[in-house]
Amino acid sequence: MKLVTAVIKPHKWEEVREALASAGVAGMTVTEASGYGQQKGHTEVYRGAEYDVTLVPKIRLEVVVDDADVESVVSTITAAAQTGKIGDGKVWVVPVDSVVRVRTGETDEAAL
Amino acid sequence: MDTGDTAWILASSALVLLMTPGLAFFYGGMVRSKTVLNMMMMSFAGLAIVPILWVLYGYSFAFSPGGSGWLGGLDRLGFDNIGVATAYGTIPEFVFAGFQLMFAIITVALISGAIADRAKFGAWIVFVVIWMTVVYFPVAHWVFDFGDDGGWIATQLEAIDFAGGTAVHINAGAAGLALALVLGKRVGWKKDPMRPHNLPFVLLGAGLLWFGWFGFNAGSAVGANGLAGLALVNTAVATGAAITGWLAYDLVKEGKATSLGAASGAVAGLVAITPAASAVSPLGSIVLGIVAGVLCAAAVSLKWKLGFDDSLDVVGVHLVGGLVGTLLIGLLATKNPGGVSVDGLFYGGNADQLGKQAVAAVAVLAYSFVLTYIIGKLIDVTIGFRLDEESEVTGIDQVEHLESAYDYAGGTGGSPFKTGV
Numbered sequence: 001m002k003l004v005t006a007v008i009k010p011h012k013w014e015e016v017r018e019a020l021a022s023a024g025v026a027g028m029t030v031t032e033a034s035g036y037g038q039q040k041g042h043t044e045v046y047r048g049a050e051y052d053v054t055l056v057p058k059i060r061l062e063v064v065v066d067d068a069d070v071e072s073v074v075s076t077i078t079a080a081a082q083t084g085k086i087g088d089g090k091v092w093v094v095p096v097d098s099v100v101r102v103r104t105g106e107t108d109e110a111a112l
Numbered sequence: 113m114d115t116g117d118t119a120w121i122l123a124s125s126a127l128v129l130l131m132t133p134g135l136a137f138f139y140g141g142m143v144r145s146k147t148v149l150n151m152m153m154m155s156f157a158g159l160a161i162v163p164i165l166w167v168l169y170g171y172s173f174a175f176s177p178g179g180s181g182w183l184g185g186l187d188r189l190g191f192d193n194i195g196v197a198t199a200y201g202t203i204p205e206f207v208f209a210g211f212q213l214m215f216a217i218i219t220v221a222l223i224s225g226a227i228a229d230r231a232k233f234g235a236w237i238v239f240v241v242i243w244m245t246v247v248y249f250p251v252a253h254w255v256f257d258f259g260d261d262g263g264w265i266a267t268q269l270e271a272i273d274f275a276g277g278t279a280v281h282i283n284a285g286a287a288g289l290a291l292a293l294v295l296g297k298r299v300g301w302k303k304d305p306m307r308p309h310n311l312p313f314v315l316l317g318a319g320l321l322w323f324g325w326f327g328f329n330a331g332s333a334v335g336a337n338g339l340a341g342l343a344l345v346n347t348a349v350a351t352g353a354a355i356t357g358w359l360a361y362d363l364v365k366e367g368k369a370t371s372l373g374a375a376s377g378a379v380a381g382l383v384a385i386t387p388a389a390s391a392v393s394p395l396g397s398i399v400l401g402i403v404a405g406v407l408c409a410a411a412v413s414l415k416w417k418l419g420f421d422d423s424l425d426v427v428g429v430h431l432v433g434g435l436v437g438t439l440l441i442g443l444l445a446t447k448n449p450g451g452v453s454v455d456g457l458f459y460g461g462n463a464d465q466l467g468k469q470a471v472a473a474v475a476v477l478a479y480s481f482v483l484t485y486i487i488g489k490l491i492d493v494t495i496g497f498r499l500d501e502e503s504e505v506t507g508i509d510q511v512e513h514l515e516s517a518y519d520y521a522g523g524t525g526g527s528p529f530k531t532g533v
Contacts, residue, residue: 044307047373
């Protein structure tokens with residue numbers, strides 16, 4: 001099993017969710033996050049005073065998937081979240097040792 | 113007594129009262145989320161304390177007969193010698209006294225924007241009591257008392273200040289500058305971002321202020337008549353023009369129109385038309401409003417260059433806006449609509465009125481600045497005016513009020529932590 005984590009632009013979130021749902025991903029965890037990479041941030045102006053806002057709002061989504069599905073999930077997220085401009089985000093994959101479904105006690109693949 | 117006049121001033125009083133909660137929203141939205149409650153509470157402190165002072169001696173110091181050009185008499189202490197049948201012009205004196213109370217409340221609340229996030233609440237309460245007593249009540253008498261023993265600006269100098277460009281706005285602006293100097297800069301000023309935490313609050317506040325300001329200006333006709341109508345039209349026009357002016361300045365300087373600029377421009381226009389609402393024509397209001405919007409927009413950046421933390425630009429908006437309105441009367445006053453009986457320089461008049469306007473403006477500015485600086489210093493060396501640094505960084509809402517404005521975790525529920533109740 002693998003944990004797929006994606007940090008994406010907030011306005012692409014709905015497209016990514018729909019694409020993943022069509023690809024058969026039944027659930028995920030989503031948090032509002034902030035950070036920066038090449039996009040750096042932006043400038044805001046209040047009564048003439050300029051502020052450099054370094055943190056950019058992002059959506060962070062996490063989904064645990066079967067090893068066989070990793071490639072398709074990653075490519076689905078990438079395709080749906082892409083705008084071609086800086087700030088599109090990152091997707092990364094890490095191995096997961098075990099998973100337990102709290103309601104039933106099922107473990108690993110059965111718990112996904 | 114005239115029932116129409118009375119009804120309008122009763123309604124105007126309620127309108128002007130609403131300006132102070134409106135100001136609380138205007139200011140509250142501009143500070144960070146950890147200090148919004150204290151910012152709003154400084155306005156509510158005015159709502160709490162000033163009515164008490166007004167009844168005890170404030171109204172008497174400002175408006176009682178039997179005084180001099182400098183201070184009212186003692187005839188109205190405790191609202192003595194007023195009954196429901198006592199008249200003030202065409203309205204009951206109770207109505208006039210109630211209307212003027214609302215002006216007193218908002219004036220001290222205006223000052224609070226200069227010292228956002230860092231003043232001990234108890235010290236602010238003490239300041240409200242002393243400042244109203246030593247500064248506002250005398251200055252209100254100078255400007256607003258047209259009676260037999262009326263104020264020197266109103267009855268001897270005969271400067272035009274229809275609704276309080278000097279007594280309210282120059283007064284509060286100069287006081288704000290003095291307090292900003294006494295308290296010093298906030299921790300992290302110029303380094304940490306201090307962005308407005310809720311611009312919709314600021315726009316809501318500006319809207320409530322504008323709504324209430326029709327009572328402030330049109331109510332200052334002290335009658336339901338054509339003069340009130342002129343003031344109402346001028347108030348709408350100058351405010352729109354000032355928003356336009358401020359946004360034009362934004363567009364030239366930043367390339368975009370900002371919502372904070374729109375809200376600030378509205379207040380700048382309202383401030384500037386306050387003294388002039390009876391003196392200028394609706395066409396003159398357009399000029400006055402645009403000048404106020406542009407000059408105030410330019411003025412708010414002065415604090416960064418000069419290095420004083422007038423946090424919410426009480427100086428840039430109220431002092432500068434008040435000066436613009438008070439002085440432009442000398443140029444733009446016109447007999448034509450019938451609100452005043454003098455013409456300014458642009459309407460073929462001489463410079464006399466401009467001179468009178470300048471004397472009134474400088475007198476109120478200097479008196480308020482010097483006295484406020486002394487009051488602020490006295491409070492600072494005795495009980496301490498400023499919060500300690502750790503409390504300021506933690507956030508004044510938690511430290512001074514035992515509250516947080518927003519519960520960001522409230523949606524989850526089912527917390528395992530016991531509440532202690």
